[in-house]
Amino acid sequence: MIETQNANTLLTLTGIGKQFSKAAKPVLNDVSFSVFEHDCIVVSGQNGSGKTVLMTLIAGLEQPTSGSIYRKQCNGKDIPVGLVFQDADAQILGDTVEEDILFSVRYSRLSQPERIQRLETILKQLGLLEKRNYPARSLSGGEKRRLAVAGILMMEADIIIFDEPFANLDFPGVVQVTTMIRQLKESGKTIMVLTHELEKVLALANRLFILHKGTLVYDAEPKTALENGILAQYGIRNPLCTYRTIEDLIWNADEL
Numbered sequence: 001m002i003e004t005q006n007a008n009t010l011l012t013l014t015g016i017g018k019q020f021s022k023a024a025k026p027v028l029n030d031v032s033f034s035v036f037e038h039d040c041i042v043v044s045g046q047n048g049s050g051k052t053v054l055m056t057l058i059a060g061l062e063q064p065t066s067g068s069i070y071r072k073q074c075n076g077k078d079i080p081v082g083l084v085f086q087d088a089d090a091q092i093l094g095d096t097v098e099e100d101i102l103f104s105v106r107y108s109r110l111s112q113p114e115r116i117q118r119l120e121t122i123l124k125q126l127g128l129l130e131k132r133n134y135p136a137r138s139l140s141g142g143e144k145r146r147l148a149v150a151g152i153l154m155m156e157a158d159i160i161i162f163d164e165p166f167a168n169l170d171f172p173g174v175v176q177v178t179t180m181i182r183q184l185k186e187s188g189k190t191i192m193v194l195t196h197e198l199e200k201v202l203a204l205a206n207r208l209f210i211l212h213k214g215t216l217v218y219d220a221e222p223k224t225a226l227e228n229g230i231l232a233q234y235g236i237r238n239p240l241c242t243y244r245t246i247e248d249l250i251w252n253a254d255e256l
């Protein structure tokens, strides 16, 4: 696929393949797509389909085996991509909430007043002001994801990728995360959410990707995928099934 870059293109992946050494098969095959400013993309697919590997390639943490990745330039550098990892604890690097948020700008040339002003704004925006001096590890699961986003906002990343942001969260925790994603979207951020839990977030997405065994098999608006059986084909539960009775409260293969 040849994409024409325009001013709104933040990323273009062209023919991306990834094979780990010693692995028999590639984990990504010929993946091509562009991400445009203000996109909110849900990336779905079964366990092992390649979602997390794709994220590490976009962020430059791993290099593709084939293909190329274009990243929009800003002041001569690739635009920063913020990652919110599935394991929220692994992302904590500072002792307190405030120290953790400041960690992402420890080498930046921001002046102290700018640093403090940005920190205060972000603490308020993410509802962490009262917890600024709390031990970061004492936060709840939903708060820890907000903390990870605070660090990303501190470094002014335009693209934020969430890897399984609902993992291990209870209902209030999920709502905290979806509320935050909605606010980030409204503030103009470009967002990718890697999840198979479509029912929690798909309403916010303008695009749905489905990865299947390392191949991008769907890149379009979400509605069609909910209506034409494509989710079932790739082992993703259709969230439009409803619960009406206690007997409905079990997931069965036939409802895919």
Ligand SMILES: Nc1ncnc2c1ncn2[C@@H]1O[C@H](COP(=O)(O)OP(=O)(O)OP(=O)(O)O)[C@@H](O)[C@H]1O
Binding pocket: 020, 023, 027, 045, 046, 047, 048, 049, 050, 051, 052, 053, 054, 164
């Ligand atoms: N460092 C690595 N070395 C070898 N294989 C790897 C490595 N990282 C990932 N893989 C393999 O790549 C495939 C895709 O993994 P990935 O973690 O991207 O899947 P996923 O779609 O994120 O799955 P999940 O829904 O479980 O998070 C898997 O088969 C995995 O075992």
Ligand SMILES: [Mg+2]
Binding pocket: 051, 052, 053, 163, 164
């Ligand atoms: Mg994953």
